[in-house]
Amino acid sequence: MKPSSLPKPSNVAGDSTFRLLLRTIGNVRRILDPFFAKAGISGSQWAILWNLYRAEEDGHALLRVTDLGERLLIRPPSVTGAVDRLVRAGFVLRSNSDHDQRSKLIQLSPAGRRLVETLHAEHDKRVTSLMDVLSAAEQRQLNQLLHRFVTHLDEIQEGTGREPSAQRSSL
Amino acid sequence: MKPSSLPKPSNVAGDSTFRLLLRTIGNVRRILDPFFAKAGISGSQWAILWNLYRAEEDGHALLRVTDLGERLLIRPPSVTGAVDRLVRAGFVLRSNSDHDQRSKLIQLSPAGRRLVETLHAEHDKRVTSLMDVLSAAEQRQLNQLLHRFVTHLDEIQEGTGREPSAQRSSL
């Protein structure tokens, strides 16, 4: 664990930023996951349930696999598997669309809705307390910097063909 | 894709920071991975090879599974699998320790070393260009904010029992 001499000239700044991003995400997960685990779900599953809940509030109780994937930044095959597990756990329902026989529609089950309502306030408090080390101004600053950075990355990709996809989402 | 009305009072700031972190990491991967793919490896594999390379430069050509896991922030069983694939690909060698018969030692193969040397400069340039949207001062600022944040998260975990682990590392 000694700091040790830095490797080379290299891009120390950029590289360490990436490592920091990775460490941050990793830490956030390790801190939040046990909370979800007590409720019998994973962080990824929370992200899905929470998304379905918000969609419902916005008047879209039923989402297609594709829509859900876009909101979560994951691809349709990943949605299928995740939804399978949530259906099996009883938190989500899958049905057919009347208008388009190709589509399956996903929605919260009553149990899923209850779970979200139970966990949400507490989760929110936890997130707030995690961010507490930074002052409000610093939080804004961090958000702005990340936003500028990620927007730039988005643009770089524009040309590169491929688009969405990522790892998880809302936490 | 409409910005849409925000869900609730909720912790909008904290939540959006997490989403930004996720989006950023996702974007970085999607941008860098194709570069590694052309060389026949994944981003995770690059992280391992690059770590072994730096260790070698620091005079530790042979790393135990545990050491490598600590550097990469992944757990030993994950190292085993990753090393298996790299051995199969011919970029890494696994041997027994003379001093401790429990340990296996991992090191770069000549082909692995050549690969790192071939890719490194180019990768470095790419990382630098990704960071370019932010000024040097902003990059420092981002690093500092992330560092403070992640250090705080580290501390929160101290008490919580568990320690390391994360997703990937050096990129």
Place this chain on the structure above:
DNA sequence: GCGTATTATTTAGGAAGCTAAATAAAGATA
């Protein structure tokens, strides 16, 4: 020296993501 930690790795099994290809339904066009 012998039995009991402890430590190092691997195995087994699972979650969550990916791409590519298969299937099925819609839509468009000729």
Place this chain on the structure above:
DNA sequence: TATCTTTATTTAGCTTCCTAAATAATACGC
């Protein structure tokens, strides 16, 4: 209408991570 293309989902198979448990070797304490 019949064919062709596009869209929506799933299946198959892979990577990368995880935890828990099995295996093997070392180190400790008496």
